Amino acid sequence: MRTFRVGGAVRDALLGLPVNDTDWVVVGATPEEMIQAGYLPVGKDFPVFLHPDTREEHALARTERKTGRGYRGFSFHTSAEVTLEEDLARRDLTINAIAQADDGSLIDPFGGQQDLRRKVLRHVTESFREDPVRILRVARFGARFHDFALAPETLDLMRAMVAEGEADHLVPERVWQELARGLMEPRPARMLEILQACGALARIVPEVAASEAILRVVDRAASVDAPLPVRFACLTAGLEAAQVKQLCERLRVPNECRELAEVVARERAAIDSTPPADAEAMVRLLERCDAFRKPQRFEDVLLACECIARSASGERPYPQRPQLSAALRAARSVDTSVIAARARDEGLAGDAIGQRIQQARVQVVRDAQTSRASAA
Template identity: 45%
Template sequence: MQVYLVGGAVRDELLQRPITERDYVVVGATPEQMLALGYSQVGKDFPVFLHPKTKEEYALARTERKQGQGYGGFICDFSPSITLEQDLYRRDLTVNAIAKDEQGNLIDPYGGQQDIANRVLRHVSEAFSEDPLRVLRVARFGARYHYLRFSIAPETQQLMAKMVANQELATLTKERVWMEIEKSLSDGQIDVFSNILHELGALTLIMPMLTYWNQKHARQLASAIQSLDDTLLNYKLIQFSLWLAPSSLDALQGIEQQLKIPNKYAQSARDYCQHQSLLSHNQVTTQTALAMFNRLDIWRRPERFELLCQVAKADKQINNQVIDTLKRAAQAALAVAPQSIIEQGFKGAEIKHQLALAREEAIALALK
């Protein structure tokens, strides 16, 4: 039984990037042996085990044979006779097919180190085309390492384009597509990710509303993302909202169900799409501010307005003074206490009417 560090941890160590997680491959072992050593099994299609102390993933070396279409449909062989080289051969890119043994020696049968030195993302074998998710993964890696001047090998790009033309991406589940998008948002490179997929003709296949995508929007989005603090709680939400900002509101209706996007992302994108024209004006009136606050329901969900302001702050097309003015007006309106209306003796539906008038007056004073 031999254990090797594999994949992203080895790649990022060679690139001198922070290592966020470590995955291991185990050669020459059976599931029974792993369980006897105290590992707990988590994989169903192929045996993946969690270390009893570190909880890091240890997978038995395996080969894969395609049967069927799409991301699934693989038959795995994880017998103890599978070699490390066979396991590495099934991986997507050469830079991800490097292993490191317990003595620190690198095993690199497919030239991953040379491709790292040359800043090239290259597929390991023609088996790459059996998994359409790899089109999105390579686009994500191309975006993540864009700052290091990585490029996709021409032969790999041709293979990806062929997979797109053959409509292989249609076999992917929406959940798997969203996972790749969200990872690219985490990397802060959704603009480069989009450019790569756009060149392949794949962008509107995964996000149908992005028909407007062009280099001008890519540059504007990149500029906005560069100004963001990547430790922000809403870092991914802000990028996502700016990404979809040029969409029509109709195009964004129901995307949480259609594309299996989390509700908070869909809501934020729609909020910004609906209100960015008001934010673009240099003057805010009492009526337009109150209408915005009501649509956003800041009375019960002030966080929606706060997120909208964060998106607008990142958008270079928006005047920050407008945002500050709206924030001041919202603060004044929120300070109007419903209890103060009740204490004046109003009852029933009149309370709501008087509360609206008081909020309108507070906004008007704040805008002076």
């Protein structure tokens, strides 16, 4: 039984990048021998085990055979006879098909080190075409290693896979997972460019086109280290709220991302054009955005709007963000419970109490504006 470090950990170490997670492949062992050695079985589709001390995942070397459409259409074969080279041959890119032995020596049967030096993303073997998730992974790696070129033969293979309908069988959860990870890379625009180049973008997110405007705004969001919900809202910039909802429902986008994108789609025009001196309009906008209950989400909405506006305007200042942030801080200082109690003492109820609270918030925002103007 021999254990090898494989995949991203080896790749990133060779590139001088931080290594966060380590994957291991075990050659020459059976599941029974792994359990006897103290490993804890956790794999559902194929044998994966947790190391008894480090709790890192160790997978038995395996081969796979295509049995149906999509990324789930595989049968896996593991045995003590499967070699390391056979296991590496089923991986996606050559730069991810390098293994390292305990003594530090590298096993690189497919030229991954050379492609690292040349900065090329290249598929390992023709088996690449059997798993459509690899289209998404290559695009995501393009966003991470944005100075790497995509090998022409790999792009051709990805185009052929799309033409054969493989991308149509991707399940929504996996599309979202890879899309979200790609949006969090340093150059998410590169992911969109690759997906569009191979024809997959129109299949998986037909609402979104890799236009110059969208490419600029997603990279702008990445440049300011925006969180995922903001980056997703930037990806859907230009879509109507109904289109955003449709996209989110189909991909089963998490609520945090969906809600933020829907608010941006619905309210961005108002945020961009709300007069800074109109305290009443500001408070109404804050209410529509549910900013009093979810102030951090509103701050993220403003960040998304700023990214969209500045990517389109040549980086001109976006005063709406600090102005509305200040309005929210001022309005949140109103003690609504005190106002509601006083209103009830006067015999008011329901909407009448809400109007009193709104009036108080408007007055506080107006006073804050006057104070800032005087200070200036």
